[in-house]
Amino acid sequence: MTIKEKIESLREELNKHNYNYYVLDNATISDYEFDIKLKELEKLEEEHPEFFDENSPTQRVGGQITKNFNTITHKNRMYSLDNSYSKEDLLDWEKRIQKMLGTTEVEYTCELKYDGASINLTFENGKFVRAVTRGDGVQGDEVTTNIRTIKSIPLVISEDFVSNFEMRGEIILPLEGFNLMNEERVANGEEPYRNPRNTASGSLKLQDSGEVAKRPLDCLLYQVVTNERKYKTHFESLEAARKAGFKVPHTIELAKSIEEVLEFVNRWDEKRHDLPYETDGVVIKVNSLEQQDELGYTSKSPRWAIAYKFKAEQVSTILNEITYQVGRTGAITPVANLEPVHLAGTIVKRASLHNSDQIEKLDVRVGDTVYVEKGGEIIPKIMGVDLSMRPSDSEPTRYATHCPECGTELVRTDGDAKHYCPNxxxxxxxxxxxxxxxxxxxxxxxxxxxAETVDLLYKEGLIENYADLYELTVDQIIPLERMAEKSAQNMVDGIVKSKEIAFEKVLFALGIRFVGETVAKKLAKHFKSIDNLINADFDTLINVDEIGEKIAESVINFSKDEKNLATISRLKSYGVQLEISQEELENQSTKLEGKIIVVSGVFHQMSRNELKKAIEDNGGKVSSSISKKTSFIVAGDNMGPSKLTKAQDLGVSIITEQDFINMIN
Structure with a gap:
């Protein structure tokens, strides 16, 4: 056996032992024997650096330092899930997807919703190459070095699985390991960690991967993302992933109906407390990958999946004070300042009271004993008042009349739940x-x-609006608290680089009220420049697809303000992208303007997302369901029989993928 063959043989053997121990929980070798073999491999690799492999079992011990975690754009966006809290919510979801699919023949998978840090693992040619946190779903931080230290994640997978893919999962800290870490911290006179979820998430951003390796982190996988059409169902792809070496929990089950889904939910609502890790609900997915493709996504979530959240934990505490926060749009949010209380793994000191109507409805008063729970187990909110504990001298809450920051009298328009500061x-x-x-x-x-630096720059009188950012210099920034030459230069470089950001994102960044990401994208696409948008009248605006009166009025109000116009003029002078680039315009046309198009089936020359983008780039609108308004259907292989029947009944024409490509070219 050659040296190279010996090294490869040891790597294969050690990877197998890692899999048996960390994934199957079935050790086939003693720790001592494993360490002897690992040392043998380390020695051979040290003597023969020409055979170095970053995916070797010897690289799992960490030791590399990551000073800056690079921001990486996800190849496939990581969407968030819609939440449900009742059987009625699930039944409504089921009706929606059955209507869109045109069939009641829908099978589901039920999986526990793991409470950790979401991660996206990229594999190329069967080898692990990159790990990126969820971030905002569009882009996240690369934490590859730290993820390599988690021994339940395979670094090389078997050849009979798909070769190029992404694996989605949750980095968790099992309760036993979390408790041992806290025992050690307390013994050393340190503050214990609050909860496993935040500790797991924080571990991924430690600069020293050697420290990450010391933590008993684990990774539970729940989705395979690939263009390879090897598996027909989500369940089948996860079963194959488990055989390939991934830690896919055995708790996943198939369900034929919402009744079977609820049976799973009720069973695990009781049994979850016996699990070795934390979970806060159940994720229900349409099992058929073809049906998932048919259903697609909203701007925020997959239509084919929904989370059912277990009933939130509720505690009572004293409401000490009501204060008022001012948002960037001037919206006032009342905040309950509470006697600190432990809730769902964290210490809660504040909770939102939403608006004056909510305060009046609950009759919440300072000094009350209130019931608090986490909405979706994330944001604490007050659910009610224990009237039996109300002090005898209690007085009704009088909502603020003036801005707590600038003293301006608050306003409230008809039909609006919130008060606003108009200053x-x-x-x-x-x-x-x-x-x-x-x-x-x-x-x-x-x-x-x-955010903290923005506050500091404003207090020091260096900026008063976002256009001022482009005039900042390194010399102005260096004297600020906690600033050095390198961090000041990084800030200036980041500001300069923002001039490359596309117009649709700049439009969202301007902060026009009611113009969120999706609306900004539609307005940018329709008007193509900030000048066209600013000069548009009310009728022109509301004729844009999905732009209503409220958005149109907001855009007009923004466009009439001289200060806003002056700011936009300055942004133009600095080179900020305030129109669609020539390159983007060249890829767009009006060939499909006014057309409503449904995409159905499996395609070969273009991915489903590429098809949808091509429709939108050429002025068409993508719809997920067939109706009398449907202009035509682009059909690939395995188009759903119910959709085919509906198209024929309505007389909607069907074209092939090649027909569509010819049409837009």
């Missing part, structure tokens, strides 16, 4: 809030600049 350009939280929104990841994504 848009003189109220500090609104000024800094707009700038913070502008620099955020989903908007201009400016590296080296965060």
């Amino acid at each position: 848009e350009f003189g109220c500090a939280p609104q000024i800094t809030g707009r700038i913070q929104h502008y620099i955020s990841r989903k908007a201009m994504d400016i590296d080296g600049l965060g």
